[in-house]
Amino acid sequence: MISCTEFIPAYSELFKFLEKKGGREAVLDFWNYLSDTFLGNLKDLVREHGIRGCWLYWTHTLNEEAADFTMELDEEAQEFRIVMHNCPSKGRLLELGRMKPYHDYCGHCDVLYRRVLEPMGYSYEFDGSGVDKARCAIVIRRVRK
Amino acid sequence: MPKETMRRTAADNEYLHKDFHGSLSGGIEYLDTHFGEAAVKEYLRDFTLAYYKPVMDDMKQRGLAALRDHFERLYAVEKSPVDVRLDGEVLTVRVAKCPAVTHMREHGYPVARLFVETTRTVNETLCDGSPYKAELLEYDGETGRSVQRFSRRRS
Numbered sequence: 001m002i003s004c005t006e007f008i009p010a011y012s013e014l015f016k017f018l019e020k021k022g023g024r025e026a027v028l029d030f031w032n033y034l035s036d037t038f039l040g041n042l043k044d045l046v047r048e049h050g051i052r053g054c055w056l057y058w059t060h061t062l063n064e065e066a067a068d069f070t071m072e073l074d075e076e077a078q079e080f081r082i083v084m085h086n087c088p089s090k091g092r093l094l095e096l097g098r099m100k101p102y103h104d105y106c107g108h109c110d111v112l113y114r115r116v117l118e119p120m121g122y123s124y125e126f127d128g129s130g131v132d133k134a135r136c137a138i139v140i141r142r143v144r145k
Numbered sequence: 146m147p148k149e150t151m152r153r154t155a156a157d158n159e160y161l162h163k164d165f166h167g168s169l170s171g172g173i174e175y176l177d178t179h180f181g182e183a184a185v186k187e188y189l190r191d192f193t194l195a196y197y198k199p200v201m202d203d204m205k206q207r208g209l210a211a212l213r214d215h216f217e218r219l220y221a222v223e224k225s226p227v228d229v230r231l232d233g234e235v236l237t238v239r240v241a242k243c244p245a246v247t248h249m250r251e252h253g254y255p256v257a258r259l260f261v262e263t264t265r266t267v268n269e270t271l272c273d274g275s276p277y278k279a280e281l282l283e284y285d286g287e288t289g290r291s292v293q294r295f296s297r298r299r300s
Contacts, residue, residue, distance in 0.1 A: 001244070001264055002192075002263050002267065004161065004163050004164075007166070008165075009196050010192055011165075011169070014188060021180055022180070034171055038167060038171055064160075068155045069152075070151070071150070074149075076146050099196060
């Protein structure tokens, strides 16, 4: 068994393996597959609770991942924001000297959630300018009723 | 409605996100579907050689005692009981209920056809370059219950 605490290196190595086997296209196709197959809970929460569904979804995942983050929900403005001060996944990969992270490891966060939220009428902005220091930011806004 | 804010640091929570088992299973299933069984085994082998290198190095020094410690740590992290016994040159790992499979079954995640390889291929690869061999004596795909044995290869 591979422990869930060892998943992130396994994930990063999977991206590298897929790129070696099928190019960047295979990595993107896998991310789309994951989004379609495993993010039904995000979709259900947003369908039921609107923008608050994002707050509910990430409250669960980010706390279990022991992330260092600030999350904001402004229902009046229909806006949800995450500022990731230190991403536990990317942080672990950067600390793990013996394995080099997949070159676009954080790209999956841009693809997976966007694919769920945009068709539901939300915009999804991912600021990955700080990923080399395990930092990023996400802003989700309701754009269509 | 007032704005709500949540601020957390890493120290506020324990790092244990069991839904990751579902994502790994998804990766195994995707590889199996698009690239075949050999690719699943190749990927898990590559991962094991890279990630578990310290365990394999430790095995070269301490033999099966290193593996015993590895498995005790692994299941302790998952807060899951395991029976690990080292008897001379035989290490037996008995898992009544795999924490990964249990979590996926309880939360409705599909369990990949070849999820068993996260045990079999990983264990076999851990023994690479050592005088030991890994055998998966029993495995129940429904619960992940297993009996894993490591012993000295016949020369």
